[in-house]
Amino acid sequence: xxxxxxxxxxxxxxxxxxxxxxxxxxxxxxxxxxxxxxxxxxxxxxxxxxxxxxxxxxxxxxxxxxxxxxxxxxxxxxxxxxxxxxxxxxxxxxxxxxxxxxxxxxxxxxxxxxxxxxxxxxxxxxxxxxxxxxxxxxxxxxxxxxxxxxxxxxxxxxxxxxxxxxxxxxxxxxxxxxxxxxxxxxxxxxxxxxxxxxxxxxxxxxxxxxxxxxxxxxxxxxxxxxx
Amino acid sequence: xxxxxxxxxxxxxxxxxxxxxxxxxxxxxxxxxxxxxxxxxxxxxxxxxxxxxxxxxxxxxxxxxxxxxxxxxxxxxxxxxxxxxxxxxxxxxxxxxxxxxxxxxxxxxxxxxxxxxxxxxxxxxxxxxxxxxxxxxxxxxxxxxxxxxxxxxxxxxxxxxxxxxxxxxxxxxxxxxxxxxxxxxxxxxxxxxxxxxxxxxxxxxxxxxxxxxxxxxxxxxxxxxxxxxxxxxxxxxxxxxxxxxxxxxxxxxxxxxxxxxxxxxxxxxxxxxxxxxxxxxxxxxxxxxxxxxxxxx
Numbered sequence: 001x002x003x004x005x006x007x008x009x010x011x012x013x014x015x016x017x018x019x020x021x022x023x024x025x026x027x028x029x030x031x032x033x034x035x036x037x038x039x040x041x042x043x044x045x046x047x048x049x050x051x052x053x054x055x056x057x058x059x060x061x062x063x064x065x066x067x068x069x070x071x072x073x074x075x076x077x078x079x080x081x082x083x084x085x086x087x088x089x090x091x092x093x094x095x096x097x098x099x100x101x102x103x104x105x106x107x108x109x110x111x112x113x114x115x116x117x118x119x120x121x122x123x124x125x126x127x128x129x130x131x132x133x134x135x136x137x138x139x140x141x142x143x144x145x146x147x148x149x150x151x152x153x154x155x156x157x158x159x160x161x162x163x164x165x166x167x168x169x170x171x172x173x174x175x176x177x178x179x180x181x182x183x184x185x186x187x188x189x190x191x192x193x194x195x196x197x198x199x200x201x202x203x204x205x206x207x208x209x210x211x212x213x214x215x216x217x218x219x220x221x222x223x224x225x226x227x
Numbered sequence: 228x229x230x231x232x233x234x235x236x237x238x239x240x241x242x243x244x245x246x247x248x249x250x251x252x253x254x255x256x257x258x259x260x261x262x263x264x265x266x267x268x269x270x271x272x273x274x275x276x277x278x279x280x281x282x283x284x285x286x287x288x289x290x291x292x293x294x295x296x297x298x299x300x301x302x303x304x305x306x307x308x309x310x311x312x313x314x315x316x317x318x319x320x321x322x323x324x325x326x327x328x329x330x331x332x333x334x335x336x337x338x339x340x341x342x343x344x345x346x347x348x349x350x351x352x353x354x355x356x357x358x359x360x361x362x363x364x365x366x367x368x369x370x371x372x373x374x375x376x377x378x379x380x381x382x383x384x385x386x387x388x389x390x391x392x393x394x395x396x397x398x399x400x401x402x403x404x405x406x407x408x409x410x411x412x413x414x415x416x417x418x419x420x421x422x423x424x425x426x427x428x429x430x431x432x433x434x435x436x437x438x439x440x441x442x443x444x445x446x447x448x449x450x451x452x453x454x455x456x457x458x459x460x461x462x463x464x465x466x467x468x469x470x471x472x473x474x475x476x477x478x479x480x481x482x483x484x485x486x487x488x489x490x491x492x493x494x495x496x497x498x499x500x501x502x503x504x505x506x507x508x509x510x511x512x513x514x515x516x517x518x519x520x521x522x523x524x
Contacts (some may be wrong), residue, residue, distance in 0.1 A: 049434055071521070072438075079436030087429050093240040103236065106437045 001027045001189055002048070002158065007057030009043055016055065017043045021102065021215045023208065024120065030184045031217075032200055033193040035210035041193045042086075044210065045160050049083045050074055062157065071215065079107055081123035082165045082188075088147040090135040096122060096146045097131040099102070105152040121149045125179070126172070142166040148176060152183055159183060161192045177203065237434060239425050239442070241449040247417040250450065251457035257410040258461030258504050261403045262497050266469050268399030269493040275392040278385060286352040286362065288318070291375040292345035301373050302348045308372045309350070312365055314358035321349040401409065408508060414454075414511040418446055422519050433523065443516040447509045454508035458501025 002025035009018040016115070018040045025031065035041050046052045047059060050066060059066045061077055090099050097118050104114040109158070122128060125145040135143055144167045151159060159180070165173035177199065182189050191208070194200070200207060207218040241247070258296040288309070290301050302320050309318035326346055327339045338344060354360055422429065429442055469489070489497075 050432060051430070075433075075436045075438045078434055083434060089427075091238065091240075091428060091431070094238070094242065102432070103435045105238075106432065106435050106441060 001025055001062060003058070003060040004047075005058040005060075007047065007054045007059055009040075009047060009052065010055045016109070016138070017213050018054075018210075018215075019213045021057070021213075024214060025189050025216060026159070027189055028069065028184065028187045030181075030190045030203075030205040031192070032203075032207045033056070033191050033210070034200065034207050039210040040213045042162065042211055044208075044215070045083075045162055045191070046192060048158070048160050049081050050078055078152065079103070080157040082151035082154065082159045083144055084144075084147050084151045084159075084161035086162040088135070088143045090143060090146055090150075092135050095132045096127055096132055096151050097143075099135070099146055100149045102150060107154060116151075118153060121153055122146070125149055125176070141169065141172060144168055145172070145176070148179070152179065152188075155183075155186070156188060159188050159190045159192075161190070163194055164192060165194070165196065173199075237445045238448065239421075239428055239445050240419060241425075241445060244421075245422050247421055247449070247453065250417045251412060251453045251460075253413050254410055254454050254457030254504055254508070255461035255464075257406050257413075259465045260460045261406040262462055262465030262500055263468065264402035264406070265400045265496060265500070266465070266489060266493070268396045268403075269340055269496065270489055271392050271396050271399070273488050273490060273493075275389055275396075278388060278392075284316075284354045284356050284358070286354065286365075287379040287381070288350040288352055288369060289377045289379055290348040290350070290373060291377070292308075292347055293375055294345075296375075298348045301375070305350060305373045305376055308369055309352060309365075312360070312368065312410065314355050314360035315365075316353045316355050316358075318353075319351045321351055321362065325349075352511045372385050410504060411507055411511045414450055414508045415515050418450065418512045418515040419519065421432075421446065421449075422516065429520070430523065439517050439520040442520060446512045446516045450508040450512040451505045454505040455501055457502040462497060462501050469497075 004021050004023050007018060007021040008016050010016045021044065033041055033044065043052070050061075052068055057067070062080055063220075064073065064077060066074075066077065083223065091102070093222055097115070100118045100122060101114050104117070105111075119128070119131060121173060122131060126143055126146065127133075127142060127149070130142060133142075135146070138146065144164065148161070148164055151161065161180070164180075168176065173196075180190055180192065181203075192199075204220075206220070209216050209218060288305055290298065290305060292298065293301075306318045306320065307316050323346065326349055330346070331339060334344070362378060362380045362382075366376075369376040369378060432442060473489075
């Protein structure tokens with residue numbers, strides 16, 4: 001489903017922040033993405049959610065070579081990808097409901113079904129009474145749950161999450177991880193960037209470990225050296 | 228559960244910042260100016276047609292008064308000569324009261340009533356519309372038959388008048404075009420400012436799979452509303468001014484002013500201006516947004 005071959009990435013004329021990165025993500029796979037700050041996790045996620053093109057190498061997603069794909073081909077690919085940003089990136093002027101509904105509205109979904117679906121999901125993540133709240137009035141944990149709901153609402157083929165449990169209490173973190181696992185069981189491939197060693201130890205999914213821009217994959221999913 | 232039903236405000240929250248607030252006002256002024264220029268050009272169109280209809284295929288023969296020769300037989304001779312010329316449809320002597328009425332604005336009623344003023348004899352000549360008659364040849368024959376007869380051919384000065392009218396019309400059209408270009412430039416400026424202020428949001432929408440058209444449509448809807456609001460205000464002000472001018476012109480009298488007469492379809496054309504402004508704003512905003520977004524990934 002996703003294949004990176006000798007991918008390198010740099011910002012402008014700067015040094016390469018990712019070097020010779022190669023891996024494959026199968027449909028329905030679950031990977032943690034770990035590594036120290038500055039190792040290139042965010043850059044790798046940017047390549048995965050098509051915010052950047054690689055400086056070199058080949059990236060294939062959903063059967064298309066995205067290194068050379070035209071701009072007009074990107075929206076349809078992006079609709080198959082859900083992203084939970086570390087800083088949430090919620091639209092401040094929209095309510096929680098409208099923020100979560102965005103991906104469906106962009107895809108042109110029926111408005112009534114969109115509303116029902118969004119309300120159901122927000123209720124599931126414990127925000128059923130905060131549908132009309134705007135991000136400014138939400139706590140950090142609530143924003144994070146809205147961001148996660150927005151990322152999963154369209155049932156993406158690939159979910160990318162950058163520290164999705166960083167701002168919630170352990171009970172809610174477990175609940176959100178349960179949501180990710182359930183989504184994964186339904187066929188969504190997940191890459192979850194985290195510093196949380198407990199998470200890595202508890203769930204034992206394969207770990208993509210970045211260090212100095214280079215990637216190594218621990219397929220046994222050991223947690224100890226996550227950060 | 229929420230009771231709200233409506234689709235949310237635009238994802239881009241257009242109109243929330245000051246970048247485009249000037250646009251309705253600026254477009255109101257533009258539509259106002261365009262309406263006045265267009266009304267002038269359209270009114271001239273009617274006037275030019277009127278002039279043409281009034282004097283095309285017309286000549287006036289003027290026979291100077293000579294104390295030693297009575298006027299009536301000379302007029303009769305001239306009319307006989309005119310009727311013999313192929314291409315002359317009719318030749319009708321102008322009655323003395325009509326000649327006096329023509330002269331009254333210049334000489335005054337008292338001078339005319341006092342009598343004794345030598346007045347020329349005038350003959351209204353109508354030519355066949357497709358006549359290839361040479362006015363110079365006609366004048367020569369008349370001169371030979373009736374000494375003192377002069378032919379006043381309005382065509383040369385009418386051509387110059389029509390030329391001037393057409394020039395003024397072109398000027399009016401040019402002003403409408405320039406105003407349209409200025410309006411488009413303002414829409415481009417406002418749209419670019421709006422895009423720059425929302426770069427992060429647009430990037431986010433793109434990452435969620437939004438096509439450029441989805442973003443462009445939000446700008447289109449926004450500027451269409453602004454242009455319609457401004458356009459309606461502008462055309463309302465222009466129509467008030469035009470109605471005022473028409474009222475004043477009718478009070479002054481039609482003889483001294485080329486009447487500002489607008490046909491019903493002229494008024495309709497003016498009322499279409501706000502819609503044209505909205506259409507121009509929509510097309511300009513769309514092209515601007517799509518052009519700018521092409522530079523983003």
